[in-house]
Amino acid sequence: MPNIDLIDRFADELTAIRRDIHAHPEIGFEEKRTSDLVAEKLKGWGVEVHRGIGGTGLVGVVKGKKDNGKRIGLRADMDALPMQENTNLPWRSTIPNRFHGCGHDGHTTILLGAARYLAQTRNFDGQAVLIFQPAEEGLGGARAMLKDGLFQKFPCDEVYGLHNAPDLEPRKVTILPGPAMAGADFFDITIKGYGSHGAMPNFSKDPIVAAMTLGQALQTIVSRNADPLEAAVVSITQFHAGSAYNVIPDEAKLAGTMRTFSDEVRVLTRERMRAIAAGVATSFSVEVDVDIRDIFAVLENHEEQSRAVAKVANEIVGAENVSMTPQPKMGSEDFADMLRAVPGAYFWLGHEGSVPVHNPGFILDDAILPVGASLFARIIETRLPLA
Secondary structure (H helix, E strand, C coil), rough: CCCHHHHHHHHHHHHHHHHHHHCCCCCCCCCCHHHHHHHHHHHHHHHEEEEECCCCCEEEEEEEEEEEHHHHHHEECCCCCCCCCCCCCCCCCCCCCCCCCCHHHHHHHHHHHHHHHHHCCCCEEEEEEEEEECCCCCHHHHHHHHHHCCCHHHHCEEEEEEEEEECCCCCEEEECCCCEEEEEEEEEEEEHHHHHEECCCCHCHHHHHHHHHCCCCCCHHHHHHCCCCCCCCEEEEEEECCCCCCCCCEEEEEEEEEECCHHHHHHHHHHHHHHHHHHHHHHHHHEEEEEEEECCCEECHHHHHHHHHHHHHHHCEEEHECCCCCCECCCCCHHHHHHCCCCCCEEECCCCCCCCCCCCCCCCCCCCHHHHHHHHHHHHHHHCCCC
Protein backbone atom coordinates (compact mmCIF):
# COMPACT_ATOMS: atom_id res chain seq x y z
CA MET A 1 0.00 0.00 0.00
CA PRO A 2 1.28 3.51 -0.75
CA ASN A 3 2.61 6.38 1.25
CA ILE A 4 1.17 9.73 0.24
CA ASP A 5 2.86 10.54 -3.07
CA LEU A 6 3.57 14.19 -2.24
CA ILE A 7 5.29 13.19 1.00
CA ASP A 8 7.37 10.59 -0.85
CA ARG A 9 8.54 13.33 -3.19
CA PHE A 10 10.21 15.26 -0.36
CA ALA A 11 11.34 12.19 1.62
CA ASP A 12 15.02 12.98 0.92
CA GLU A 13 14.56 16.39 2.53
CA LEU A 14 13.00 14.73 5.59
CA THR A 15 16.03 12.45 5.84
CA ALA A 16 18.35 15.47 5.73
CA ILE A 17 16.34 17.19 8.49
CA ARG A 18 16.34 14.07 10.67
CA ARG A 19 20.07 13.55 10.31
CA ASP A 20 20.75 17.19 11.15
CA ILE A 21 18.71 16.88 14.34
CA HIS A 22 20.46 13.60 15.11
CA ALA A 23 23.89 15.20 14.80
CA HIS A 24 22.89 17.97 17.24
CA PRO A 25 20.97 16.21 20.04
CA GLU A 26 19.61 18.10 23.04
CA ILE A 27 18.24 16.61 26.25
CA GLY A 28 15.03 17.59 28.04
CA PHE A 29 14.21 21.31 28.34
CA GLU A 30 17.45 22.15 26.49
CA GLU A 31 16.03 21.65 22.98
CA LYS A 32 16.65 25.24 21.85
CA ARG A 33 18.37 24.46 18.55
CA THR A 34 15.82 21.78 17.75
CA SER A 35 12.94 24.09 18.61
CA ASP A 36 14.46 26.84 16.48
CA LEU A 37 14.82 24.46 13.54
CA VAL A 38 11.23 23.24 13.87
CA ALA A 39 9.89 26.81 14.10
CA GLU A 40 11.90 27.89 11.06
CA LYS A 41 10.63 24.99 8.95
CA LEU A 42 7.02 25.50 10.00
CA LYS A 43 7.07 29.22 9.32
CA GLY A 44 8.67 28.59 5.93
CA TRP A 45 5.71 26.38 5.02
CA GLY A 46 3.19 28.99 6.14
CA VAL A 47 2.31 27.35 9.45
CA GLU A 48 1.26 29.51 12.40
CA VAL A 49 3.80 28.97 15.22
CA HIS A 50 3.46 29.46 18.99
CA ARG A 51 6.57 29.05 21.13
CA GLY A 52 7.49 28.80 24.82
CA ILE A 53 4.83 26.26 25.78
CA GLY A 54 6.35 24.00 28.40
CA GLY A 55 9.73 25.68 28.11
CA THR A 56 11.22 24.71 24.77
CA GLY A 57 7.96 23.25 23.47
CA LEU A 58 6.07 24.76 20.57
CA VAL A 59 2.81 24.36 18.70
CA GLY A 60 2.05 24.83 15.02
CA VAL A 61 -1.48 25.34 13.72
CA VAL A 62 -2.56 24.46 10.17
CA LYS A 63 -6.02 25.56 9.11
CA GLY A 64 -7.93 23.51 6.57
CA LYS A 65 -9.79 24.76 3.52
CA LYS A 66 -12.84 24.92 5.79
CA ASP A 67 -13.07 25.31 9.56
CA ASN A 68 -15.87 23.46 11.31
CA GLY A 69 -14.37 24.35 14.69
CA LYS A 70 -12.84 20.93 15.33
CA ARG A 71 -9.15 20.45 16.11
CA ILE A 72 -7.02 17.33 15.97
CA GLY A 73 -3.67 17.27 17.76
CA LEU A 74 -0.57 15.44 16.52
CA ARG A 75 2.34 15.17 18.94
CA ALA A 76 6.07 14.48 18.59
CA ASP A 77 8.77 14.53 21.27
CA MET A 78 12.08 16.33 20.60
CA ASP A 79 14.53 15.37 23.34
CA ALA A 80 17.58 13.12 23.21
CA LEU A 81 19.09 10.89 25.90
CA PRO A 82 22.08 11.70 28.16
CA MET A 83 24.15 8.83 26.79
CA GLN A 84 27.04 8.31 24.39
CA GLU A 85 26.37 7.17 20.83
CA ASN A 86 28.32 4.12 19.69
CA THR A 87 27.80 4.13 15.94
CA ASN A 88 30.07 5.26 13.17
CA LEU A 89 27.42 7.01 11.11
CA PRO A 90 28.41 10.13 9.16
CA TRP A 91 25.57 11.97 10.94
CA ARG A 92 26.37 10.61 14.42
CA SER A 93 26.08 12.87 17.45
CA THR A 94 28.56 15.73 17.60
CA ILE A 95 27.89 16.34 21.30
CA PRO A 96 29.44 14.10 23.99
CA ASN A 97 26.97 12.18 26.15
CA ARG A 98 24.03 13.28 24.03
CA PHE A 99 22.35 10.80 21.69
CA HIS A 100 19.01 10.39 19.94
CA GLY A 101 18.94 6.79 21.07
CA CYS A 102 15.15 6.53 21.21
CA GLY A 103 14.20 7.94 17.81
CA HIS A 104 12.73 11.26 18.89
CA ASP A 105 14.63 12.90 16.05
CA GLY A 106 12.54 10.68 13.79
CA HIS A 107 9.30 11.55 15.57
CA THR A 108 10.00 15.28 15.20
CA THR A 109 10.81 14.87 11.50
CA ILE A 110 7.72 12.73 10.88
CA LEU A 111 5.52 15.48 12.31
CA LEU A 112 7.37 18.07 10.22
CA GLY A 113 6.68 15.95 7.13
CA ALA A 114 2.99 15.81 7.98
CA ALA A 115 3.01 19.58 8.64
CA ARG A 116 4.52 20.36 5.26
CA TYR A 117 1.99 18.20 3.43
CA LEU A 118 -0.99 19.57 5.37
CA ALA A 119 0.15 23.15 4.84
CA GLN A 120 0.48 22.58 1.09
CA THR A 121 -2.83 20.75 0.60
CA ARG A 122 -5.16 21.79 3.45
CA ASN A 123 -7.63 19.10 2.36
CA PHE A 124 -9.50 18.99 5.65
CA ASP A 125 -12.25 20.78 7.55
CA GLY A 126 -10.95 22.15 10.83
CA GLN A 127 -7.48 22.69 12.29
CA ALA A 128 -4.43 20.49 12.78
CA VAL A 129 -2.58 21.26 16.02
CA LEU A 130 1.06 20.19 15.76
CA ILE A 131 2.54 19.64 19.22
CA PHE A 132 6.34 19.52 19.47
CA GLN A 133 7.02 18.44 23.04
CA PRO A 134 10.23 18.73 25.05
CA ALA A 135 11.55 16.45 27.78
CA GLU A 136 9.71 13.19 27.31
CA GLU A 137 12.49 11.07 28.85
CA GLY A 138 11.29 11.20 32.45
CA LEU A 139 11.49 14.97 32.94
CA GLY A 140 7.80 15.81 32.60
CA GLY A 141 7.64 17.63 29.28
CA ALA A 142 4.01 16.75 28.64
CA ARG A 143 3.02 17.94 32.10
CA ALA A 144 4.93 21.17 31.55
CA MET A 145 3.00 21.85 28.33
CA LEU A 146 -0.29 21.00 30.03
CA LYS A 147 0.58 23.30 32.94
CA ASP A 148 1.22 26.09 30.44
CA GLY A 149 -2.33 25.66 29.16
CA LEU A 150 -1.71 23.56 26.04
CA PHE A 151 -5.29 22.40 25.62
CA GLN A 152 -6.77 25.64 26.94
CA LYS A 153 -4.91 27.65 24.31
CA PHE A 154 -5.36 24.99 21.63
CA PRO A 155 -8.45 22.95 22.51
CA CYS A 156 -8.29 19.57 20.75
CA ASP A 157 -11.09 17.10 20.15
CA GLU A 158 -8.56 14.29 19.75
CA VAL A 159 -4.80 13.82 19.98
CA TYR A 160 -2.45 11.23 18.43
CA GLY A 161 1.17 10.21 18.87
CA LEU A 162 3.50 7.50 17.58
CA HIS A 163 6.78 5.76 18.38
CA ASN A 164 9.28 4.04 16.13
CA ALA A 165 9.72 0.31 16.83
CA PRO A 166 12.83 -1.62 15.72
CA ASP A 167 11.28 -4.73 17.31
CA LEU A 168 8.53 -4.70 14.66
CA GLU A 169 8.96 -5.53 10.99
CA PRO A 170 9.20 -2.53 8.65
CA ARG A 171 5.85 -0.82 7.99
CA LYS A 172 4.09 -2.84 10.69
CA VAL A 173 1.70 -0.78 12.81
CA THR A 174 0.41 -1.84 16.23
CA ILE A 175 -2.21 -0.08 18.31
CA LEU A 176 -3.68 -1.41 21.56
CA PRO A 177 -6.97 0.02 22.88
CA GLY A 178 -7.04 0.43 26.66
CA PRO A 179 -3.96 0.30 28.94
CA ALA A 180 -1.06 0.04 26.50
CA MET A 181 1.99 1.28 28.45
CA ALA A 182 2.76 1.13 32.15
CA GLY A 183 2.66 3.94 34.66
CA ALA A 184 6.04 4.61 36.26
CA ASP A 185 7.36 5.86 39.57
CA PHE A 186 11.01 6.62 40.24
CA PHE A 187 12.30 6.13 43.78
CA ASP A 188 15.33 7.13 45.85
CA ILE A 189 15.99 5.43 49.19
CA THR A 190 18.62 6.73 51.59
CA ILE A 191 19.80 4.52 54.47
CA LYS A 192 21.60 6.45 57.21
CA GLY A 193 23.62 4.36 59.61
CA TYR A 194 26.80 4.78 61.65
CA GLY A 195 30.22 4.14 60.16
CA SER A 196 33.20 2.31 61.57
CA HIS A 197 36.41 0.56 60.64
CA GLY A 198 35.72 -2.40 58.37
CA ALA A 199 37.53 -4.68 60.82
CA MET A 200 35.27 -3.60 63.69
CA PRO A 201 31.70 -3.84 62.34
CA ASN A 202 30.34 -4.22 65.88
CA PHE A 203 30.81 -0.47 66.32
CA SER A 204 28.74 0.33 63.24
CA LYS A 205 25.12 0.47 62.21
CA ASP A 206 25.91 -0.87 58.78
CA PRO A 207 23.84 0.84 56.05
CA ILE A 208 25.17 -1.50 53.35
CA VAL A 209 23.84 -4.66 55.00
CA ALA A 210 20.53 -2.86 55.57
CA ALA A 211 20.45 -1.74 51.92
CA MET A 212 21.16 -5.26 50.64
CA THR A 213 18.40 -6.68 52.84
CA LEU A 214 16.01 -3.96 51.71
CA GLY A 215 16.82 -4.59 48.07
CA GLN A 216 15.96 -8.27 48.44
CA ALA A 217 12.83 -7.58 50.47
CA LEU A 218 11.42 -5.12 47.93
CA GLN A 219 11.17 -7.93 45.39
CA THR A 220 8.48 -9.54 47.56
CA ILE A 221 6.12 -6.70 46.64
CA VAL A 222 5.66 -8.24 43.22
CA SER A 223 6.02 -11.89 44.23
CA ARG A 224 3.91 -11.83 47.41
CA ASN A 225 1.79 -8.66 47.60
CA ALA A 226 0.58 -7.82 44.09
CA ASP A 227 -2.17 -9.89 42.47
CA PRO A 228 -0.39 -12.45 40.27
CA LEU A 229 -2.74 -11.52 37.41
CA GLU A 230 -1.73 -7.86 37.64
CA ALA A 231 1.55 -6.90 35.95
CA ALA A 232 4.06 -5.06 38.14
CA VAL A 233 7.81 -4.46 38.19
CA VAL A 234 10.11 -3.19 40.93
CA SER A 235 13.65 -2.65 39.63
CA ILE A 236 16.57 -1.35 41.68
CA THR A 237 18.89 0.22 39.13
CA GLN A 238 21.37 2.08 41.36
CA PHE A 239 23.30 1.21 44.54
CA HIS A 240 25.73 3.79 45.93
CA ALA A 241 27.77 3.35 49.10
CA GLY A 242 31.27 3.63 50.46
CA SER A 243 34.61 4.90 49.19
CA ALA A 244 37.26 2.67 50.80
CA TYR A 245 38.02 -1.03 51.31
CA ASN A 246 38.29 -0.82 55.08
CA VAL A 247 35.56 1.68 56.00
CA ILE A 248 31.92 0.90 56.70
CA PRO A 249 30.21 4.10 55.52
CA ASP A 250 27.54 6.15 57.24
CA GLU A 251 25.16 6.03 54.29
CA ALA A 252 23.94 3.91 51.39
CA LYS A 253 21.54 4.82 48.61
CA LEU A 254 19.25 2.77 46.40
CA ALA A 255 17.32 4.05 43.39
CA GLY A 256 15.11 2.58 40.73
CA THR A 257 11.71 2.39 39.13
CA MET A 258 8.31 0.78 39.65
CA ARG A 259 5.93 -0.03 36.77
CA THR A 260 2.23 -0.89 37.00
CA PHE A 261 -0.89 -0.88 34.83
CA SER A 262 -3.48 0.05 37.46
CA ASP A 263 -3.78 2.79 40.06
CA GLU A 264 -4.67 0.17 42.71
CA VAL A 265 -1.45 -1.79 42.19
CA ARG A 266 0.49 1.45 42.04
CA VAL A 267 -0.82 2.54 45.46
CA LEU A 268 -0.15 -0.92 46.89
CA THR A 269 3.42 -0.90 45.57
CA ARG A 270 4.15 2.51 47.09
CA GLU A 271 2.63 1.57 50.46
CA ARG A 272 4.51 -1.72 50.67
CA MET A 273 7.81 -0.07 49.75
CA ARG A 274 7.44 2.41 52.60
CA ALA A 275 6.32 -0.29 55.05
CA ILE A 276 9.18 -2.65 54.18
CA ALA A 277 11.67 0.23 54.44
CA ALA A 278 10.33 1.11 57.90
CA GLY A 279 10.69 -2.51 58.97
CA VAL A 280 14.30 -2.68 57.79
CA ALA A 281 15.03 0.59 59.61
CA THR A 282 13.79 -0.94 62.86
CA SER A 283 15.60 -4.23 62.31
CA PHE A 284 19.00 -2.64 61.70
CA SER A 285 18.66 0.46 63.90
CA VAL A 286 19.17 2.77 60.92
CA GLU A 287 17.16 5.59 59.40
CA VAL A 288 15.55 4.95 56.02
CA ASP A 289 14.14 7.80 53.93
CA VAL A 290 11.97 6.86 50.93
CA ASP A 291 11.22 9.34 48.14
CA ILE A 292 8.77 8.08 45.49
CA ARG A 293 7.93 10.29 42.51
CA ASP A 294 5.07 9.88 40.02
CA ILE A 295 6.79 10.21 36.62
CA PHE A 296 4.41 8.64 34.07
CA ALA A 297 0.71 7.88 34.18
CA VAL A 298 -0.60 4.63 32.67
CA LEU A 299 -1.04 5.23 28.94
CA GLU A 300 -4.59 4.31 28.02
CA ASN A 301 -5.66 4.43 24.38
CA HIS A 302 -9.27 5.31 23.63
CA GLU A 303 -11.26 2.76 21.63
CA GLU A 304 -12.67 5.03 18.90
CA GLN A 305 -9.36 6.76 18.22
CA SER A 306 -7.48 3.44 18.24
CA ARG A 307 -9.80 2.14 15.54
CA ALA A 308 -9.29 5.37 13.60
CA VAL A 309 -5.53 4.76 13.62
CA ALA A 310 -6.03 1.17 12.47
CA LYS A 311 -8.29 2.31 9.62
CA VAL A 312 -5.70 4.81 8.38
CA ALA A 313 -2.91 2.25 8.78
CA ASN A 314 -4.88 -0.27 6.72
CA GLU A 315 -4.87 2.29 3.93
CA ILE A 316 -1.18 3.23 4.16
CA VAL A 317 0.59 -0.02 5.07
CA GLY A 318 -2.10 -2.65 4.32
CA ALA A 319 -4.41 -4.53 6.67
CA GLU A 320 -1.99 -7.47 6.85
CA ASN A 321 0.54 -5.15 8.54
CA VAL A 322 -1.81 -3.80 11.22
CA SER A 323 -2.44 -5.34 14.64
CA MET A 324 -4.81 -4.19 17.37
CA THR A 325 -3.80 -6.98 19.78
CA PRO A 326 -0.12 -6.43 20.65
CA GLN A 327 1.21 -7.12 24.13
CA PRO A 328 1.08 -4.12 26.50
CA LYS A 329 4.50 -2.55 27.07
CA MET A 330 6.15 -2.16 30.47
CA GLY A 331 7.90 0.91 29.11
CA SER A 332 6.30 4.28 29.86
CA GLU A 333 5.47 7.38 27.86
CA ASP A 334 4.38 10.82 29.05
CA PHE A 335 1.92 11.17 26.17
CA ALA A 336 -0.24 9.35 28.73
CA ASP A 337 -0.87 12.70 30.42
CA MET A 338 -2.20 14.20 27.20
CA LEU A 339 -4.49 11.20 26.73
CA ARG A 340 -5.92 11.84 30.20
CA ALA A 341 -6.84 15.36 29.10
CA VAL A 342 -8.05 14.60 25.55
CA PRO A 343 -9.24 11.36 23.91
CA GLY A 344 -6.75 9.90 21.49
CA ALA A 345 -4.36 7.08 20.68
CA TYR A 346 -0.68 6.20 20.61
CA PHE A 347 0.73 3.67 18.16
CA TRP A 348 3.97 1.99 17.09
CA LEU A 349 5.54 1.90 13.64
CA GLY A 350 8.11 -0.77 12.75
CA HIS A 351 11.35 -0.22 10.88
CA GLU A 352 14.59 -1.93 9.88
CA GLY A 353 17.18 -2.58 12.58
CA SER A 354 17.89 -5.13 15.29
CA VAL A 355 19.35 -2.89 18.01
CA PRO A 356 16.75 -1.76 20.59
CA VAL A 357 16.10 1.83 21.59
CA HIS A 358 18.13 3.23 24.50
CA ASN A 359 21.11 1.17 23.33
CA PRO A 360 24.28 3.10 22.31
CA GLY A 361 24.24 1.31 18.97
CA PHE A 362 20.62 2.11 18.05
CA ILE A 363 20.11 3.28 14.45
CA LEU A 364 16.85 4.73 13.15
CA ASP A 365 15.77 3.64 9.68
CA ASP A 366 15.03 6.78 7.65
CA ALA A 367 12.54 4.85 5.52
CA ILE A 368 10.13 5.26 8.42
CA LEU A 369 9.87 9.02 7.90
CA PRO A 370 7.46 9.23 4.92
CA VAL A 371 5.43 6.32 6.33
CA GLY A 372 4.89 8.05 9.67
CA ALA A 373 4.21 11.40 8.02
CA SER A 374 1.62 9.77 5.75
CA LEU A 375 -0.10 8.14 8.73
CA PHE A 376 -0.25 11.42 10.64
CA ALA A 377 -1.49 13.34 7.61
CA ARG A 378 -4.23 10.85 6.80
CA ILE A 379 -5.40 10.88 10.42
CA ILE A 380 -6.10 14.59 9.96
CA GLU A 381 -7.79 14.13 6.60
CA THR A 382 -9.98 11.23 7.73
CA ARG A 383 -10.93 12.67 11.11
CA LEU A 384 -11.58 16.13 9.65
CA PRO A 385 -13.02 15.28 6.23
CA LEU A 386 -14.06 17.93 3.75
CA ALA A 387 -17.76 17.72 2.95
